[in-house]
Amino acid sequence: DWRMAGHRGALIVLEGADRAGKSTQARRLVEALRNQGYQAEGMRFPERTTEIGRLVGSYLEKKSNIEDHTVHLLFSANRWEHVPLIKEKLKSGITLVVDRYAFSGVAFTSSKENFSLHWCKQPDVGLPKPDLVVFLNITPEEASKRGDYGTERYETSDFQKKVQKRYAELMDDKSLNWKVVDAAQSMEDVHNAIKQLSEAIITEARHQPVGKLWA
Ligand code: TMP
Ligand code: MG
Secondary structure, eight states, X not given: OTTSTTSOOOEEEEEESTTSOHHHHHHHXXXXXXXXXXXXXXXESSOTTXXXXXXXXXXXXXXXXXXXXXXHHHHXXXXXXXXXXXXXXXXXXXXXXXXXXXXXXXHHHTTSTTOOHHHHHGGGTTSXXXXXXXXEEOOHXXXXXXXXXXXXXXXXXXXXXXXXXXXXXXXXXXXXXEEEEETTSOHHHHHHHHHHHHHHHXXXXXXXXXXXXXX
């Protein structure tokens, strides 16, 4: 069967503002792909369970303060430490559905004072390049209807508006396969849109080598 061994899996990333529904949609996508007979697994960044991830987690929970450049590099290191695993999974035919990736890294840090998009991208140059980046698009107004922000660092509407602008700049990069999905639709419609994009890219990516991000 064409879904089985011998072909690499696809690297699919979900990005978008807080409360756009990334985590829910990532879970549902993995489930749906498995039901279709694909091998699929979820992954998320930050992955808070490693030593580096614990530093980042405590920073986000405001239990520690870390200098801005330093924490940016830790977020990136948290991705790099997973690269061997990512490559191994893709090679073995597993499609990875990743909840946030380098785009979050750049969008969030570059929303701080005196951080250029250019500087923020550098540590992630050369990471496995996603075959598809789905941007779950939601207006700040729609997002605010979904309840209050949490209490973690960055969870304020002012900061999130800056982050949205930075995402828009990142989406101008046509060397990446960005697909914008309207996240204000019903959960079911959003799911179906993402699933369709994902199945198409799994078929397309299986004979292509994994690329290098921003390289
Ligand atoms: P989460 O809520 O999806 O676990 O993400 C935690 C926060 O970390 C979220 O506000 C986005 C932010 N973030 C960065 O600042 N840099 C990064 O590289 C990543 C992956 C997330
Ligand atoms: Mg969060």
